[in-house]
Amino acid sequence: MGTASDIKLIDENGLRVDGRSPTELRPIKIETDVLDRADGSAYIEWGGNKIMVAVYGPREAYPKHTQDIEKAIIKARYNMAAFSVDERKRPGPDRRSVEISKVISEALSNAVMVEQFPRAQIDVFIEVLQADAGTRIAGLTAASVALASAGIPMRDLVVGCTAGKIDGQIVLDLGKEEDNFGQADLPMGILSKSGKVVLMQMDGDLSVEEFDKATEMILDAIKRINEIQRQALAGKFISLALERGGE
Amino acid sequence: MPRDEAGVLSEIKRDYIIKKLKEGKRGDGRGLDEFREISIQTNFVPRAAGSAFVKLGRTKIVAGVKIESGEPFPDTPNQGVLTTNVELLPMAFPTFESGPPNENSIEIARVVDRGIRESKMIDLEKLVIEPAKKVYIVFVDINVIDYDGNLIDACTMGVLSALKSAIVPGSKEGGKDFTLPIRNLPVSVTMVKIGDEIVVDPSVEEEQLSSARVTVTISEDGHLRAMQKGDAGSFTLDEIRKAIKISSDTGKLIREKYLQ
Numbered sequence: 425m426g427t428a429s430d431i432k433l434i435d436e437n438g439l440r441v442d443g444r445s446p447t448e449l450r451p452i453k454i455e456t457d458v459l460d461r462a463d464g465s466a467y468i469e470w471g472g473n474k475i476m477v478a479v480y481g482p483r484e485a486y487p488k489h490t491q492d493i494e495k496a497i498i499k500a501r502y503n504m505a506a507f508s509v510d511e512r513k514r515p516g517p518d519r520r521s522v523e524i525s526k527v528i529s530e531a532l533s534n535a536v537m538v539e540q541f542p543r544a545q546i547d548v549f550i551e552v553l554q555a556d557a558g559t560r561i562a563g564l565t566a567a568s569v570a571l572a573s574a575g576i577p578m579r580d581l582v583v584g585c586t587a588g589k590i591d592g593q594i595v596l597d598l599g600k601e602e603d604n605f606g607q608a609d610l611p612m613g614i615l616s617k618s619g620k621v622v623l624m625q626m627d628g629d630l631s632v633e634e635f636d637k638a639t640e641m642i643l644d645a646i647k648r649i650n651e652i653q654r655q656a657l658a659g660k661f662i663s664l665a666l667e668r669g670g671e
Numbered sequence: 672m673p674r675d676e677a678g679v680l681s682e683i684k685r686d687y688i689i690k691k692l693k694e695g696k697r698g699d700g701r702g703l704d705e706f707r708e709i710s711i712q713t714n715f716v717p718r719a720a721g722s723a724f725v726k727l728g729r730t731k732i733v734a735g736v737k738i739e740s741g742e743p744f745p746d747t748p749n750q751g752v753l754t755t756n757v758e759l760l761p762m763a764f765p766t767f768e769s770g771p772p773n774e775n776s777i778e779i780a781r782v783v784d785r786g787i788r789e790s791k792m793i794d795l796e797k798l799v800i801e802p803a804k805k806v807y808i809v810f811v812d813i814n815v816i817d818y819d820g821n822l823i824d825a826c827t828m829g830v831l832s833a834l835k836s837a838i839v840p841g842s843k844e845g846g847k848d849f850t851l852p853i854r855n856l857p858v859s860v861t862m863v864k865i866g867d868e869i870v871v872d873p874s875v876e877e878e879q880l881s882s883a884r885v886t887v888t889i890s891e892d893g894h895l896r897a898m899q900k901g902d903a904g905s906f907t908l909d910e911i912r913k914a915i916k917i918s919s920d921t922g923k924l925i926r927e928k929y930l931q
Binding site for chain 1: 772774777778780781785788789885890893894895896897898899900901902903904905906907908911912915919
């Protein structure tokens with residue numbers, strides 16, 4: 425976690441630097457089908473995060489030795505644009521993005537019916553255009569929508585959310601200063617219907633009680649975020665039905 | 672981690688492990704929350720500033736520390752630097768290949784690094800030579816030489832032991848040599864889920880049979896410092912809570928017995 429500092433992250437009224445309450449999410453907006461070439465796509469704005477996701481496939485897995493005879497492999501590639509952060513980031517994968525790509529791929533493969541596509545791969549390209557803390561869970565949330573919008577059979581949607589600790593208090597959805605100067609960060613990916621945990625990372629300092637409080641907050645927020653995902657997809661499929669002469 | 676890459680796990684072995692688990696036992700006779708035998712030999716490589724040779728069952732790793740002076744990161748001018756790297760050597764497993772770190776070795780290194788860093792094990796503020804200009808840079812390199820599962824825990828123990836034994840070459844900077852300022856001894860406990868059971872310190876065979884992995888690193892005060900869920904499967908929240916409990920209980924024993 426970040427370095428110790430004198431910055432106060434919660435004011436005397438219990439509000440955070442951006443005026444949110446401890447259990448308040450930043451504004452989230454999801455759009456589907458924002459790209460023409462990709463088989464599926466989604467764009468998410470989550471606070472100051474702006475993230476584009478494109479899905480290609482299922483298509484034959486390449487190189488061949490990566491093929492799984494029983495199921496499709498999900499290959500997510502999380503990438504931060506050079507201009508997405510304050511100091512220019514050197515383009516290309518670094519150790520952090522390799523790790524995030526791995527955990528996102530593993531999380532998504534729980535939601536997709538991978539067993540329907542043996543020997544195939546499904547590519548999920550997550551491009552962070554502007555980063556504002558919580559990019560991995562915003563990317564995961566949008567990736568799930570992009571997969572659904574590509575028409576890929578799924579058993580559930582993965583919803584991402586973080587909780588963390590700032591000024592000794594557990595709060596939902598850390599913003600940038602909170603991420604930099606807070607004491608703990610707990611990003612999670614949860615299947616919306618079953619509530620199963622498909623992504624979890626944590627760093628910082630949490631007691632077991634604080635962990636329980638953080639997960640409780642996340643579970644509650646998952647419902648709200650999932651509703652936004654569903655709305656985005658409903659918008660797409662309703663207009664599709666209208667085009668085809670539905671009522 | 673590699674799954675079935677060294678040849679398919681024999682069906683007989685698979686059935687045996689699963690049958691045993693139903694009786695609350697492991698294929699190799701261990702209890703579900705029991706580690707394999709641990710042996711740690713520090714100062715294995717005297718040429719390094721600190722080192723450790725760790726055996727965790729048949730998994731073997733060598734961790735070495737090198738300490739040099741260099742520039743601090745601009746955002747932490749008053750702190751030394753700690754970097755962790757893991758090499759999965761081709762000698763360790765039939766399908767490990769030489770070359771730049773792949774996603775597996777990067778994940779292991781980053782999870783190990785987070786556990787050590789977030790527990791504030793080393794007082795990095797004591798590693799400053801000249802603020803904002805010159806600090807000590809602690810390089811921890813881990814070579815995996817024999818792989819039989821659970822590299823994250825073997826590597827964390829190796830890093831911890833190597834750091835504990837490390838000498839900072841202060842005499843090169845006009846001062847005195849000193850031991851690294853250690854404040855905390857974090858222990859990571861990695862568990863996998865096989866069927867509905869959670870077992871600690873998995874062997875390669877158990878890793879291959881498992882659907883998901885979780886690592887929980889806990890510091891001496893009993894607080895969570897780093898966690899990582901891995902592999903394609905999932906956990907319920909209750910299973911995660913159970914894993915935290917197991918890590919807390921088992922980790923305490925390991926710290927007392929092997930790391931203090």
